[in-house]
Amino acid sequence: MPSPSSQAKEPTALDRIRKAGLRPTRQRLALAKLLFANGSRHVTPESLFNEARSKRVNLSLATVYNALHDFTECGLLREISIEAGRSYFDTNTTEHHHFYFERTGKLQDVSLDSVRITSLPDAPPGEKVKRVDVVIRLAK
Amino acid sequence: MPSPSSQAKEPTALDRIRKAGLRPTRQRLALAKLLFANGSRHVTPESLFNEARSKRVNLSLATVYNALHDFTECGLLREISIEAGRSYFDTNTTEHHHFYFERTGKLQDVSLDSVRITSLPDAPPGEKVKRVDVVIRLAK
């Protein structure tokens, strides 16, 4: 038995990086494994760096920034701006929205269909709507 | 004739600051005049500082930060997070949304009723929805 399961699998970290046209370096592979291991995640450069460190992955903070930006440009991640002075990267690149817990600074996905937007203004002349971000801010 | 117009007036800068319970210092008055002079505005601390400087208002950048935060706490302004590493303050504190022009970094108000949200998820237990921010990102 080559594999314990024959269900359709998530692509491996290597697959994802290859498909994105990036060189699969040791650092990118390690980060991709952390990021895409299970389910949707929201990381900051700092949080991912600490996580990698704690798992004995040896890399520099600059590399985490590089990788997060490279992944974002290739569509593997999506960047979210919630608070000035802190960037979040989301492994869920499908269209969706967010809860933002102000007390903890954590994010949680909100599925696209639980927020129904039934009208939107026209884009101003010469511009196109690139994305509509909905952030539901939560507090006590 | 005491005044060229007898229509209902916008509150003066002094009124606003007094009503907010803040001391009307020279700096706060000058900034409030710039901010609330006409219509809705979106400023960054830097942009407001430069504007004040160019009008010969003598103050320090730290004071602009202090005033913007004080005004925000008192409900005179609203803070908006659009891009990591840059904060925007909006003189329109009524509920509304925004266009964000990625090319120029400028914001434009979108009235509440041109974005119709007909369903929202329940807030997670123990949390309340404090605000729903919709940002319509525009590009070429």
Add this chain to the structure above:
DNA sequence: TCTCGATTTAGAATAATTCTAAAATCCGTT
């Protein structure tokens, strides 16, 4: 294995913001 462009890295540099503590200001009371 060799080679060369891509990637990583440490540390410096930059940018935005906050902090510090001293000086100035505001304003109610004299």
Add this chain to the structure above:
DNA sequence: AACGGATTTTAGAATTATTCTAAATCGAGA
């Protein structure tokens, strides 16, 4: 109008997040 205490302002240092730099290392094809 001067007084005095709390508030505010300020310059500059400190902090935080991020980007840059240029040298070292790595990855993949010949």
